[in-house]
Amino acid sequence: MAGVSDWFSIGSTVACKTCYNKEIEGEVLAFDPQTKMLVLKSPSSCGRASVNDVHIVNLALVSDVQVKREVSPTGGDPPQSLNLNRLNTRVRNQVEAKKCIVKSLQAGVSPEGQKLFIAIAKTIQQITWSGPNIVVLNDVTIAPPYKLDNVHGNEQSKAYNHIRKVVEKHEKDTAIAVESQQQTMQKGSSLQ
Known part of the structure; x- marks a missing residue:
């Protein structure tokens, strides 16, 4: 699995090839380094601009991962905190x-x-x-x-x-x- 880093920054663009030879490319919404789960947002497959496809990818089951565009983890606004109450x-x-x-x-x-x-x-x-x-x-x-x-x-x-x-x-x-x-x-x- 070429190009897998220990961390993917939110907002970065990542492309990967699944074990079914399906190419998925999208913006990183979330990444859990312990479970190696990556959440990607990509343009809608139905063509509607108002919605997006969201893919949850298990990196243990991909054959290739490439970071197309890296976003600095310190740049930009910090993610909003959740209102737990x-x-x-x-x-x-x-x-x-x-x-x-x-x-x-x-x-x-x-x-x-x-x-x-x-x-x-x-x-x-x-x-x-x-x-x-x-x-x-x-x-x-x-x-x-x-x-x-x-x-x-x-x-x-x-x-x-x-x-x-x-x-x-x-x-x-x-x-x-x-x-x-x-x-x-x-x-x-x-x-x-």
Whole structure:
């Protein structure tokens, strides 16, 4: 493996030939010297200028590596540091959301109930399951079959009215999606 250095500077241009004789050339986004993993960004293979291809290359499996353009590691702006608190919060929120979905599966909730739960959870964080019932803001309960008539709570509260609007919109969106799917299936069967 000719030309492999102990370190690749971020921003440098590197070309390598994989064990499948595929040529990859791109800008170095990351390099881990312990695992010899190199991340390269190259122009999009689909031709769109707004996106890039990203290749993760195991240098232990390449036959040739060449540094086409070296960038000084001290030059330029230092990489931005990660906001670990923000990342940890996002991870925690995603784990909680997945736990709620798992709870719905364990409770034997219908797919319609799960979809409604997810639709509400996109905008309201205080949502949970109580058996097969969806409980929102500890004030509004939606019972199976999860239709507008199944929304229960204090009818004078803003939360109740808001949840009814969300359920109504979800029902309309679902009906439109089902109708669109049926039309697509009808078109497909008429072509046969």
